[in-house]
Amino acid sequence: MIVHVKNLVKRYRELLALDHLSFTVDDREVFGLLGPNGSGKTTAINCLLALLAYDKGEIKIFGRPMTPESYELKRQIGIVPQNVAVYNELTVYENIDYFCGLYVEDKKLRKEFVAEAIEFVGLNDFTDYYPKKLSGGLLRRLNIACGIAHKPKLIILDEPTVAVDPQSRNKILEGILELNRQGATIIYTSHYMEEVEQICSRIMIIDKGRAIATGTKEELKAMITLGEKITIESQYITETQLSELRALPNVISADYKNKQLIIKSGKGSNNLEIVLDAIKREKIQFGKIYSELPTLNDVFLEITGKQLRD
Amino acid sequence: MQVFKLCLKILKKNIPTLLIYVIIFIGIATMMSADAAKEQSDLLFTGSKVNLAFLAEEDTPLVQGLKTELAKKANFVLLPDEKEALQDALYFRKVSYILRIPEGFSQSFMEGGNVQLEKTVVPNAFSTAYFDLSINQYFNTAKLYVEQFENLSQEELVQYLKSDLNQTTVVELADGAHPRKRIFANNFFNYLAYSLMAILILGMSSLMLVFNDKNLRQRNACSPLSNASFNQQLILFVLLFTGFTWAVMVTICLFFSFNHGLDTNAIYFLINSLVFSVCAASISYLIGLVVKNANVIPAVCNVVTLGLSFFSGVFVPMELLGDSVLKIASFTPTYWYVAANNHIAALRQFNLTSLQPILNCLLMQLGFALAFFTIALVLSKKRKYE
Numbered sequence: 001m002i003v004h005v006k007n008l009v010k011r012y013r014e015l016l017a018l019d020h021l022s023f024t025v026d027d028r029e030v031f032g033l034l035g036p037n038g039s040g041k042t043t044a045i046n047c048l049l050a051l052l053a054y055d056k057g058e059i060k061i062f063g064r065p066m067t068p069e070s071y072e073l074k075r076q077i078g079i080v081p082q083n084v085a086v087y088n089e090l091t092v093y094e095n096i097d098y099f100c101g102l103y104v105e106d107k108k109l110r111k112e113f114v115a116e117a118i119e120f121v122g123l124n125d126f127t128d129y130y131p132k133k134l135s136g137g138l139l140r141r142l143n144i145a146c147g148i149a150h151k152p153k154l155i156i157l158d159e160p161t162v163a164v165d166p167q168s169r170n171k172i173l174e175g176i177l178e179l180n181r182q183g184a185t186i187i188y189t190s191h192y193m194e195e196v197e198q199i200c201s202r203i204m205i206i207d208k209g210r211a212i213a214t215g216t217k218e219e220l221k222a223m224i225t226l227g228e229k230i231t232i233e234s235q236y237i238t239e240t241q242l243s244e245l246r247a248l249p250n251v252i253s254a255d256y257k258n259k260q261l262i263i264k265s266g267k268g269s270n271n272l273e274i275v276l277d278a279i280k281r282e283k284i285q286f287g288k289i290y291s292e293l294p295t296l297n298d299v300f301l302e303i304t305g306k307q308l309r310d
Numbered sequence: 311m312q313v314f315k316l317c318l319k320i321l322k323k324n325i326p327t328l329l330i331y332v333i334i335f336i337g338i339a340t341m342m343s344a345d346a347a348k349e350q351s352d353l354l355f356t357g358s359k360v361n362l363a364f365l366a367e368e369d370t371p372l373v374q375g376l377k378t379e380l381a382k383k384a385n386f387v388l389l390p391d392e393k394e395a396l397q398d399a400l401y402f403r404k405v406s407y408i409l410r411i412p413e414g415f416s417q418s419f420m421e422g423g424n425v426q427l428e429k430t431v432v433p434n435a436f437s438t439a440y441f442d443l444s445i446n447q448y449f450n451t452a453k454l455y456v457e458q459f460e461n462l463s464q465e466e467l468v469q470y471l472k473s474d475l476n477q478t479t480v481v482e483l484a485d486g487a488h489p490r491k492r493i494f495a496n497n498f499f500n501y502l503a504y505s506l507m508a509i510l511i512l513g514m515s516s517l518m519l520v521f522n523d524k525n526l527r528q529r530n531a532c533s534p535l536s537n538a539s540f541n542q543q544l545i546l547f548v549l550l551f552t553g554f555t556w557a558v559m560v561t562i563c564l565f566f567s568f569n570h571g572l573d574t575n576a577i578y579f580l581i582n583s584l585v586f587s588v589c590a591a592s593i594s595y596l597i598g599l600v601v602k603n604a605n606v607i608p609a610v611c612n613v614v615t616l617g618l619s620f621f622s623g624v625f626v627p628m629e630l631l632g633d634s635v636l637k638i639a640s641f642t643p644t645y646w647y648v649a650a651n652n653h654i655a656a657l658r659q660f661n662l663t664s665l666q667p668i669l670n671c672l673l674m675q676l677g678f679a680l681a682f683f684t685i686a687l688v689l690s691k692k693r694k695y696e
Contacts, residue, residue, distance in 0.1 A: 049532050071534040085529035087520060089320045101312040102533035146529075 001063070002027050002154055002185045003048070008057035010043055010209070017043045018054070018209040025154075025187060030180050032200030033189040034296060040209035041189040042082055045158050048187075049079060061154065075103055078152030078184075082159045084143045086131050093118070093127040096145050103150035117149035120175060137168030144172065148179060155179060156187045161195060173199050193296040205300055212303050217296065224302040225252060226294045227267035230275050233287040234261050241282045248278055261286075312535070313543035317517055321551065324516045328509050335505030336562055339498050360437045363389045363399060363408040370416035375468035376448055379475055380409075383444050396430065406432040407441050416464060419449070420456060451475065496655035498563045499579045503644050504619040506587055509555050510594040511611040514548065518598025519607070522693070548591060556587040578654040578668060582675075586647040589675045592682035593643075599689050618644040628652065643678035646671040 003025035010018040025031040033041045046052040050068045059066045086095045104110045121141040161169045204214040245254040252264045265271040362384035410428035418425040431438040622644035639645040650671035
């Protein structure tokens, strides 16, 4: 076990930022912390890195308690903070070299690591650039390079793709998976469920500082009753027709809004077929019809009663 | 030494701005110090000649001797011996002294009679008093010979007088110091208060602004670099930067002020400026902690340095500042630095009594340095837990 967090409590005066939060991260895992803005993700990360003092609980990394003076533990951790933290007075190369130098004293080794980090994030053509000359995407990549250059065993990425264009985002996500393949354990926080679904092997959904569900994405989706969501675009539906649809077997709900009929079915097979038969029988006119499997947003919605992006 | 190297790189980016201050300092300080030294050293003593109308109603060896002697200190102006012409000459300052030798003056003087010369002068002119002294010196010396030697001829008397009055005495100050050089150094070191503090504030604030960035502070805190190591490297850099700046600035001062060798006063000027640079470093460190925007740094720097310089006697001599201004200024380190410089410039003897005022000023500056550093540390600690 790489990270062990038990009953973590952090208060900001009256606000309970972390409410007995517990989780573990295993070796070579990509662990996702998913939650809306203000849910406590960054606070949890800051406590994990001993940047914040917490009121109660226990944090162990690599089996040892994490404190502000745990310099040997810190040597094995790479951090990519939410806000870009680079020196505007240093070039891209100098920035990576500076942060790598905080961990690696051997100059020759450091030079190799810096070159590899530059190569890894694709900043070869920008080594002499100052951060202010870089685009948002390149700046994020520099932020990542500064955090991973020293080849840490544990990498913590706190919303590394905020305000990044889709192309750069994909490159960053691919890079994270590559780091994991190379042997690093990853903790990844985000409020983008697609990203978390895409790269994380295990996910913890967090809201108001409390863990509301933890597991693989399949396990999380299995926790809820929703099995399938069928959306039908239709110009007009009567209340009688709607009642007929609601009465179908395995249908949890059927709602008509903005010329869209959304039918939520429970777990089971032939849901779409049953609905199509009913539409045909009721002679409901429709345009498009499509079916979706539940997302993490549905998981969050069912557990908390609100959207992940609320 | 990552943090130390980082400091160097950050400072390197600010070198052009700092150099501007060094160049401005050299230019202004050299010009102003040289002018001030010239003006002030002129006030000590400079020989000058008086425009004199010499009207002799007799032509005797004694009168000729007097004329030759006065020629050393006077420019003779030929004027018609008419009342109106003489009055006009005085009014229009063509002459500042009219000396008339009445007929029979020499004979009467040689016989020991009570005789008087007639003079007409520009009222309240100090040059005429100096000239009176010269005439009195001539006749007082002559009187001594007349009283001592009987049957002394006027020719013999004039020979004696010529020989005696040609004797001059070279006056040297006991410590051999050159007053003009010292006045120059005093002014130069006073101006240093402005430029040294400006450079330290600009350099240190630019540095502290970077290190006080919350994101970077947290990022560094995530690394295995200990707080102690971080602070040690930062303090080492601050000390070296202060020391280097001081060394550059005082080298310039010494080059211009003491280019013919150092004296004891120069060493005290150096000690005082070193103590002041420690104090300036503490103020700069504090400002660096408080300032949160790079655009504000030059404004804060100018307000602090110019403000302190103006009412602490850097640009305007303390003698010209009011008592109330000086009283307020005494709550600033610059005042004590300038006061110490003024004491050092006036220093002729180097014993405990004469050094006491300087030591007091140095202690006051160290006290200020300690106070500013303490405030900075408290602020720094408070910010750490924000």
